[in-house]
Amino acid sequence: MPYEMGEYYERVSDYDLEYQSQSEQDLPFWRELVMRYTPERVLELACGSGRIGLDLLHSPGKFYLEGLDIEQGMLDSYQRKLSREPEDIQQRVLLHHGDMSDYELEHKGQFDLIILPFNSICHLYEIEQQLDAFRTTYEHLAPGGHFVVDTFLPDIDYLSDALNRPSTVYLEDEIESSDGDFTMLLYTTRKYDAYEQLQHITWTHEKFFTNGENERYLSKLDMHLFFPRELQMLFITTGFKVEAIYGDYLWKPFGKGTRQIVIGRKPKDA
Structure with missing residues (x-):
């Protein structure tokens, strides 16, 4: 795959x-x-x-x-x-x-x-x-x-959530840019494949700029545990x-x- x-x-x-x-x-x-x-x-x-x-x-x-x-x-x-x-x-x-x-x-x-x-x-x-x-x-x-x-170290409770509630959205972080011109919010959804020991993560990155504009994009990441x-x-x-x-x-x-x-x-x- x-x-x-x-x-x-x-x-x-x-x-x-x-x-x-x-x-x-x-x-x-x-x-x-x-x-x-x-x-x-x-x-x-x-x-x-x-x-x-x-x-x-x-x-x-x-x-x-x-x-x-x-x-x-x-x-x-x-x-x-x-x-x-x-x-x-x-x-x-x-x-x-x-x-x-x-x-x-x-x-x-x-x-x-x-x-x-x-x-x-x-x-x-x-x-x-x-x-x-x-x-x-x-x-x-x-x-x-x-x-x-x-x-x-794999966290069994965390993996249980990813296995049983894969559509749950988590707010992972809120970060200020170094020059202060935007704030970025990071959200994730996680799905765990217990047979492959693989975590499928979808990240949502939302940027809110001080000028009123905003940007949103997705990225995916797979990780073997x-x-x-x-x-x-x-x-x-x-x-x-x-x-x-x-x-x-x-x-x-x-x-x-x-x-x-x-x-x-x-x-x-x-």
């Missing part, structure tokens, strides 16, 4: 606005991770428009960063933001247009750290796609390198040792939060 993803990411400026508050939650975690592992070469899969990568480039460690994303519009936005950074930072970044389940980079086997943040793994819909992504990542890591995946044992098995099956699992961005133990942040390590003798 065809899956919906692209249209949700086409309006990059709206996407950036909708998720600006996420940075307060997860950026401290990624900064701390980089400080703990002190990598020399980092790869961010599904890097988007640079929300995480651009911040990490200002960390104390002077590592090289590569980003990969399947959406060219996101990469174009990332590049524009990067062009406003100091020259020494620009020289440490390399962006790639590609699929995280099928990529081959020049520095294959040399990355100390590969990250897949903020639910982006949910765009790997098929089992073979998932296995290919993990195998390819394993091959790109240096021996002893780490692969970190961050996604939400990963249950804990399933995600851990992907690591183990593809050769990783599961080194740690955290439950939130404050490094709480798994089960003490709403997330599953799994850290896998490629054996040093691999």
